[in-house]
Amino acid sequence: METLKTHYLMIGASAGAISAVEAIRSIDERSPIAAVSDEEPAGYSRPMLPELLAGELDVKGIMFRDQAFWRRNKVHLIYGKAFELDVEERTAKVSENHSTIKIEYEKLLIATGGKPITPPIEGLEDVQRYTFTTLRDAERLSNRLPEVNHVAVIGGGLIGIGLSESLRKLGKKVTLIELKPHLLPQILDEKAAGILEERIKRAGVEVKTGHTVVRVHSEKDPGELSYAELDDGERIRCQQIIMAIGVSPNVELASKAGLEVNRGVTVDERMETSIPGVYACGDAAELYDFIHGTRRPLPLWPIARWTGKTAGYNMAGLPREFQGATSMSALKYFGVPIVTVGLANPVNQNHDGYDVKTYLDPTRKVYRKIVVKDGRIVGFTLLGEIGDAGVIYHLMRSRFNVRGLRGMAPALNLSLTHLPKRVRRDLLWR
């Protein structure tokens, strides 16, 4: 077995690992870095996959970092799969083509990302099944789609909606199915989701909310889908079903190695796991949500970048603490700009002391909502007019007391002019 010695080892080579490499190289130019990627090419932008599928960009066009990035940063990039970790011995075993490499490391980053969630659906094993979270998925789908006219997309979240838009651009008939009563149930309220849904329907997508697919059926050729059956018995005649329910942390390797794993790999503020010298970040990790006050997976690209950067600095010996994140999404799908952050749709909003202010302009299709608790912003949704999202996010992040702040009515665009002079100056001279 071939043996490779490195100082830093990254398992994974997407947002988290890229950010870690950049952080490490900003303070340590010399020590060897190796990265293992089970996707080729490494370094593409996952959120751009809808653009690729729609044919608007090619693979080169969706590269987050080009191939020169790895060379420039002196990263030994290995296309293969890490299948075993020994955190005592500090080694990883990687299969590359048909051989196995043993890698000895000093510092390890688990940046294994997420894996798509597939729900139990009767008959699903017998038909061609697709997910949409990797470049490989997108390429497989691209090859499949010419044979297909009608597609059922399972999951009305970010992935499902982005995918539906691309499928419409390709002229496919699309049925979007969401289990909860409205689209994007985790990040939008009924009203915001309603405005978006109206636009999605106008673009020709059939939307079925409050339903789930219980069974898929193949009538003719084996493996060829004939229809998907909903829980109310309705049959949707389609030739392809795509799972877009979301991702769960890919923790298999970490679990097997004996790392502490809860819903994701457990990390502290420095992104270090239960084993010293071993770090985790991004979709694979369980992160601190500063609004919910709990730890949970936050599988979002910017958060993978922030946590990867934090991990990188700490791996290279510069102590840095991750201040926590929360659910945060900017959307552009079907031409509706939306920013939604934190607890934008609290469950018991009339109890539990939430102060919820909303503003709706139905003609301009503008909807804005700010949720305050104990004087602090804990969540907000901006739809249609989103230009001040960052200012509101900053107030939320910095736990600024907004009691008595002029301009806190959601009807108004919040600008720096509304903030106290001290805060404004700090921001402008940052």
Add this chain to the structure above:
Amino acid sequence: MGCGLCEVYCLTQHSRSRDILKAYKRERPKPLSRVRREVAHPLSFALQCRHCAEAPCVDACLTGAMHIDEKTGAVIHDPDRCMGCWTCIMVCPTGALNMDLENRIVAKCDLCGLSGEPACVANCPNGALEYREDPPWKP
């Protein structure tokens, strides 16, 4: 005093013709000003990207369009790589980024290509804007 000349000169600077009248009246797609007048009398100031050393927009960008120029440290946006996802707008604490709705991308201050004083500074009649560099940028 909130005269707005910074916006006029910024827009012109970022037009194809570099001619005020043509830029305002004729050019399509419409050129956009990247500086914005913030007015709440008696307060008024020009807001443009602060070119943060540790820029939240750069870390949050989904495509790599937003980046730090290695030579100058300026926060630069590559329109060809932008897909208009608005993630940078979500995290910019000053609200200095603009939406170019016609092209569905972000438009921001590029310090006028770093060729001397930016247009907003050079044309401020009141000397309210000045261009100053922080301590030398180190990548």
